Amino acid sequence: MEELANLDASALDDIFNNFYDKEEYGDFQVANRNFREIDPDDFLLENENKNTKRKTESDMKLFMSFLMAKNEARLPEYIPPDELNHLLCTFILGITKKDGSEYEPTTIRGFISSIDRHLKSKSSHVSIFKDVEFSKTRAVLTKKQQQLKSLGLGNKPKTAEVLDDATLDKMYENGTLGDGNPRALIHSMWLICTSYFGMRTGKECHDLCWGDVQLCIDEVTGQEFLMYDKERQTKTRSGCNPRDTRTVKPKAFGNDEDTRKCPIHLYKMYRDKRPESMCSDESPFFLTPGGGTQKSWYRKAPMGINKLHNIMNDMKSDANITNSRITPYSSRKRLIQKLQDEGVPANQIVQISGHKNINSINNYSKINNDQSKNISDILSNKISNTHSDLQVRSSTPKSASMTMSDCVRAGDNNGKPPQGLFAYSHFNGNVTFNFNSSISESLSQMSAVTLNRNTSSASGSAVVDPCSPIIRPYKRIRMLPDSDTDSN
Incomplete structure (x- = not known):
């Protein structure tokens, strides 16, 4: 290595020319490279x-x-x-x-x-x-x-609430969301980014560029959708680990029922109302309203990060909403709460919200009022609330929750258990069966057959009498365990 260090540039060129594959890599030249001088501390x-x-x-x-x-x-x-x-x-x-x-x-x-x-x-x-x-x-x-x-502290009294449907409807009614004016349109685009794409307000929205969101078409159905194509630095993926990237790209499809809430319609309108020079891939996504013309609603300037932090305050002010716990984080909470209420699995929610840990979604969601009422009704033994009981126990297999009396009633007229008790049943994981009898007979008595021998019968055949105290004895059957070996 010391000998190579003492060679001049021409000698190094000769060495690399002899061992370098020019057909694959092209010409190689040893030259002085220009490196930037940056102080590490700065x-x-x-x-x-x-x-x-x-x-x-x-x-x-x-x-x-x-x-x-x-x-x-x-x-x-x-x-x-x-x-x-x-x-x-x-x-x-x-x-x-x-x-x-x-x-x-x-x-x-x-x-x-x-x-x-x-x-x-x-x-x-x-x-x-x-x-x-x-x-x-x-x-x-x-x-x-x-x-x-x-002393009662530490309960986070100022934590953000979920942006519910009633609050959103009020914002649409007052024109702070939708496509009616530049402010409403920019508010709607912010809501799409935080709700559909799971973005955090502030720096993540401020760093978003126009080319990071793509308008795509489904090749099978031909339906248009928005895709969050390029994720930049986020709270959970800061770039320290280059392999830690978002594998699923969130998508937003159209809403034909209401164009004010349609991501595709809003995106196209926002694209048409932007200055042409601000439609390049590296242009900032969120622009400052106030273009001054009918064609261009926005200036050639990005919206400030503080303005993005306060965008929910502007939306509440326009809609006359005074709830202080509706914050910019309420929109992201809405994403998780809404999906959880609709039964979307947690492993799918984190792929949209961007969380690295599934347990983190518990900080963003909670049980809703209907679920709380169902739990209260169950604890209060309210028999009349059948719908609530079924909703909470909907994941329990029907055959696994049947009592012995149910089995008897489901049998024939003689009260015999039906053939194939678990026919057409499917069980996942460990299942425990509890057989509870609500009638006086035990399991052995229910399976026993009472006989009354008619001594006056010439044929000597036995006549079955349900009221007879005579019980036919049964032999005990010993179950042999299966062998782990292949030999008999």
């Missing part, structure tokens, strides 16, 4: 998550004010671990809001996480969540969270 700082950076700076201002109140002038990265451990414990136990009320448990943990991120950014070799020197801090944090939970 690159990392520039590509840091802006929301995380903003929160870290805000939390560190709060912690620095706490240090100043404790007459501590040193920066956190210069404080020895044992002293910093004591200060963090005091900070956790003493921090309150401006009005003196307690913070939420997750908020206090977020403060400590911000301090830990600050220490790492300053090349500190300590870790609050891993080092043994901060075990007391972690113990105090856990106990503080448990104390706040006992």
Whole structure:
């Protein structure tokens, strides 16, 4: 290797020309390449998550004010671990809001996480969540969270609600959704992206380009549909793992019943109302309304990320909706809740929502009011609510839930169990059969045949009398287990 390093460019050319397949790869030349000069620290700082950076700076201002109140002038990265451990414990136990009320448990943990991120950014070799020197801090944090939970905190009172059908209908009625004006059209396109494609509002919608959504035609049926063809950086697929890509591309098909809700109609209209220069593949998808002409409804400028975050507030304002828990995340929650209510399997829902873990959809959905009422009726033993009982137990095989009395009633006139009890039945997985008899006879008595021998009969034949106490004895049959070997 040292000898190759001392060779000049012409000598290296001769070496590669002798061992290089020109017919397959073409001419190869050793030349000086131009490489960009980028400082790694500046690159990392520039590509840091802006929301995380903003929160870290805000939390560190709060912690620095706490240090100043404790007459501590040193920066956190210069404080020895044992002293910093004591200060963090005091900070956790003493921090309150401006009005003196307690913070939420997750908020206090977020403060400590911000301090830990600050220490790492300053090349500190300590870790609050891993080092043994901060075990007391972690113990105090856990106990503080448990104390706040006992006070009724930590229940996420401001969590977003699902965007239900009634709220959507009100938005359509007030013209904030549909194709009537530029604002309504851009709101409808945002709703398609967040509901049909499972996109998160904010950065994901802001980074979306016009060529990322394609208008396609089904080769079999000839039906048009929209396809989310190119996914960019998302929360669950940030690009750290190049192999982690979305395998299923979400689609949105047309709605012939109402053009205001038809993704195909809205997309074509949005395409026609965009400036021609903003229809290239790399053009931003969401444009700012206000083109000023009948042909072009939008400017040649992308919609800001803050505007996309507040787009639900604009929709609520236009529709006179005051529910503060209807947020931009309500549309994404609607996607998951709606599919779950219709019985779509969780493994199919995550392929549209983009979640990596199936259990994550539990944070976006909950049982609806009808399901809650059915459960309450079952627990209340409401016999009249037959429909609710059947709906909850619809997954139970009918033959597996039959009692012995049902079997008897389903037999012939003599009360014998029907032949082929499990005929035409299909069972998946482990199935347990419970045979409960609601009549006085036991199973052996039901299978027994009472006989009354007629002694006066010349033929001596036995006459069956159901009222006779005489019971015909049966031999016990011993079941032999199957052998695992091939030999008899």
